[in-house]
Amino acid sequence: xxxxxxxxxxxxxxxxxxxxxxxxxxxxxxxxxxxxxxxxxxxxxxxxxxxxxxxxxxxxxxxxxxxxxxxxxxxxxxxxxxxxxxxxxxxxxxxxxxxxxxxxxxxxxxxxxxxxxxxxxxxxxxxxxxxxxxxxxxxxxxxxxxxxxxxxxxxxxxxxxxxxxxxxxxxxxxxxxxxxxxxxxxxxxxxxxxxxxxxxxxxxxxxxxxxxxxxxxxxxxxxxxxxxxxxxxxxxxxxxxxxxxxxxxxxxxxxxxxxxxxxxxxxxxxxxxxxxxxxxxxxxxxxxxxxxxxxxxxxxxxxxxxxxxxxxxxxxxxxxxxxxxxxxxxxxxxxxxxxxxxxxxxxxxxxxxxxxxxxxxxxxxxxxxxxxxxxxxxxxxxxxxxxxxxxxxxxxxxxxxxxxxxxxxxxxxxxxxxxxxxxxxxx
Numbered sequence: 001x002x003x004x005x006x007x008x009x010x011x012x013x014x015x016x017x018x019x020x021x022x023x024x025x026x027x028x029x030x031x032x033x034x035x036x037x038x039x040x041x042x043x044x045x046x047x048x049x050x051x052x053x054x055x056x057x058x059x060x061x062x063x064x065x066x067x068x069x070x071x072x073x074x075x076x077x078x079x080x081x082x083x084x085x086x087x088x089x090x091x092x093x094x095x096x097x098x099x100x101x102x103x104x105x106x107x108x109x110x111x112x113x114x115x116x117x118x119x120x121x122x123x124x125x126x127x128x129x130x131x132x133x134x135x136x137x138x139x140x141x142x143x144x145x146x147x148x149x150x151x152x153x154x155x156x157x158x159x160x161x162x163x164x165x166x167x168x169x170x171x172x173x174x175x176x177x178x179x180x181x182x183x184x185x186x187x188x189x190x191x192x193x194x195x196x197x198x199x200x201x202x203x204x205x206x207x208x209x210x211x212x213x214x215x216x217x218x219x220x221x222x223x224x225x226x227x228x229x230x231x232x233x234x235x236x237x238x239x240x241x242x243x244x245x246x247x248x249x250x251x252x253x254x255x256x257x258x259x260x261x262x263x264x265x266x267x268x269x270x271x272x273x274x275x276x277x278x279x280x281x282x283x284x285x286x287x288x289x290x291x292x293x294x295x296x297x298x299x300x301x302x303x304x305x306x307x308x309x310x311x312x313x314x315x316x317x318x319x320x321x322x323x324x325x326x327x328x329x330x331x332x333x334x335x336x337x338x339x340x341x342x343x344x345x346x347x348x349x350x351x352x353x354x355x356x357x358x359x360x361x362x363x364x365x366x367x368x369x370x371x372x373x374x375x376x377x378x379x380x381x382x383x384x385x386x387x388x389x390x391x392x393x394x395x396x397x398x399x400x401x402x403x404x405x406x407x408x409x410x411x412x413x414x415x416x417x418x419x420x421x422x423x424x425x426x427x
Contacts, residue, residue: 013050019061021045021053028053032064055385077172083110085172088165097284101247108161112138123173131160131178197370197376197406198355199364203240205353213349218303225301227331232345234300235329235337239292239365243372243390246365250336251280252317255295255324272297276391287391296330304333377401 012022019032023228028045030053041064043058075083094103116137117130134154161177166174198206210233217230239249258273270293278286305323326333346365350358357363369390376386377397386401387394 001232004206015054015057016061019057021057030060031060034064034068036057038070077123078119079114079117079121079123082123082167082172083114083163085170089166095279099247099280099282102282106159109156110163112156113160123167124311126173126175126178127135128175128177128179132181134160134178134180142426170196195369197374202353202355203371206349206355207240207347208236209353209421213345213352214299221303228337228341229345230303230333231300231329232337232341233349234296236346236349236365236368237343238296239368239370243369243376244274244276244289245282245369245391246339246342247282247392247397248276250327250329252276252328253325254301257328259293259297277296281391283391284393287388289389300328304328304330348391373397 012020015021015030017328019030020285021028021030023029024044026048028047028050029042031040031042033040043060043065044058047053047055047056055188055210063421087103088101088112090106094100098106113131113134116134117126134157135150138148138156157178159181163172164175164177185348214230214233214237217226218235220226221230222311235249242249244252252274256275256277258275260273261268262271263269271290272293273288275288276287278284281287292342302325323333327336330336342365347358350363373390379387383394383397387397390397
């Protein structure tokens with residue numbers, strides 16, 4: 001029996017169990033109720049002959065039923081629906097192969113795409129060239145006084161196509177990605193690559209200011225705001241020491257920290273090893289960084305330990321939590337200092353250190369990471385080693401940091417020579 005009540009008076013005729021052919025004007029049409037989608041699919045059979053219509057309808061009927069059994073929807077979801085489906089899936093991966101910060105970035109990228117493609121656009125109506133002017137549209141949306149970098153757009157396009165690939169796999173689209181217009185590499189000259197870093201002299205000033213900044217906060221640690229001030233000061237100076245990304249550093253726990261000694265030429269040196277776990281790393285890969293220990297972690301531990309212990313005792317469930325699983329850069333071990341606090345104290349330190357032209361040079365807390373990597377490059381480490389330490393690709397290190405500093409240029413100039421009796425002699 002048909003799943004919907006149909007008339008069989010000669011103008012509407014039941015076909016199979018759940019389909020109908022009917023006349024509209026002189027031509028026969030076909031109608032099938034799709035129970036899962038709770039909609040009728042309707043189409044013209046393009047014939048006035050009943051027998052031809054009955055034969056023609058078989059092709060459409062079997063095609064629709066095959067798709068229905070395979071779970072392939074006939075009616076297209078909207079772009080908004082597709083984004084919601086993809087984000088729901090990606091949210092399940094937080095803590096497995098993406099971080100909360102990365103999920104937030106994906107969400108932002110796809111919001112820009114929805115503004116461009118229009119939220120109610122049907123996914124199955126999208127062709128491979130539907131986003132070819134995406135960059136131009138993003139530039140126009142930003143406004144005349146601002147611009148959007150090629151890298152930002154390329155990252156957005158990568159996210160969009162990752163979603164499209166997933167939607168295609170789940171039979172929601174007819175394409176598995178867009179062909180975006182290839183962007184020309186923006187070459188602002190070598191200076192553009194290092195303008196958001198610091199000079200060595202500036203870093204010396206910043207380190208001196210940070211030592212004083214932390215000491216002042218520790219002297220009056222019980223006054224409002226001084227605990228966060230001190231912890232943020234430690235965060236900034238350790239950022240200079242280890243060159244971590246913000247999302248990695250703010251999620252570090254005390255179990256990721258280790259002190260040890262290493263003997264060089266019969267001298268013992270104190271070292272610190274930090275483990276950046278895969279689940280907090282931007283690239284989802286564990287790495288370890290070793291640097292000289294100059295006491296900042298020990299000071300921070302002594303500052304936090306009594307407060308974290310008191311916080312845990314005030315929460316019975318937290319008593320089961322080991323101290324090693326508490327967050328390093330946190331007033332209570334449970335929640336990291338905020339991005340707002342980092343930005344606020346960074347600006348204050350920059351003013352105290354008299355670092356000029358912050359906005360023009362695009363100086364931000366992330367600039368500490370740029371300086372750290374630049375120092376590794378200038379020390380003579382090969383790109384592969386620098387990439388391993390920084391948690392980024394060798395290509396990124398080569399393209400961004402090599403051959404961009406005076407120190408490296410000078411080192412390159414003297415490569416292959418030795419000095420003998422005041423003269424440069426080829427080796």
